[in-house]
Amino acid sequence: MTFQEYDTTCLPSKTPSTMTLMNQAPPPDWTHQGDALIRTIQRADFMEAIALVLKIASLAESANHHPDIDIRYRTVRLSLSTHSAAHKVTSKDFALAGQINDITESDISSCATELRSRLKL
DSSP: OOOHHHHHHHHHHTTTSOOOOTTTOOOOOOOOTTTTTEEEOOSSHHHHHHHHHHHHHHHHHHHHOOOOOOEEEEEEEEEEEEGGGTOOHEEEEEEEHHHHHHHOOEEEEHHHHHHHHTOOO
C-alpha cells in the first residue's frame, strides 16, 4: 500500500453530515464561537431551565448527538460541535440547533409544571 492509498483509506469519508460548516451562518439565536455553535438561554427560574434541558436531552438522545450543557441557576448555555469531526461544526449541529429552536414556551412550561408536581414543589 502506498502512502497515498493509506492516507485516503484511513481518513473518514466526508459525507454531508461530517463536513465542517464553519462558514455557514449560524441558526437564529446561535453564534459561532471557536469551533462550536453557542446559544445562551435565560428562563424564568431554575425549574424552567431544567425543563428546557430535559426537552433538549430528549432531542439529543433521538439524534444520538449531544450538546455540552452548562446550567447556572436559570441560565442554560449550549455548545454544539461534532466530536467525530474533530469537534468542528457539522450539519448534525445545525440540525440539532434547529430542533432546539423549535422547542416552544408551552413545551417548557408544561414540563416545568410536571416537574414541580412530581417533586411536590
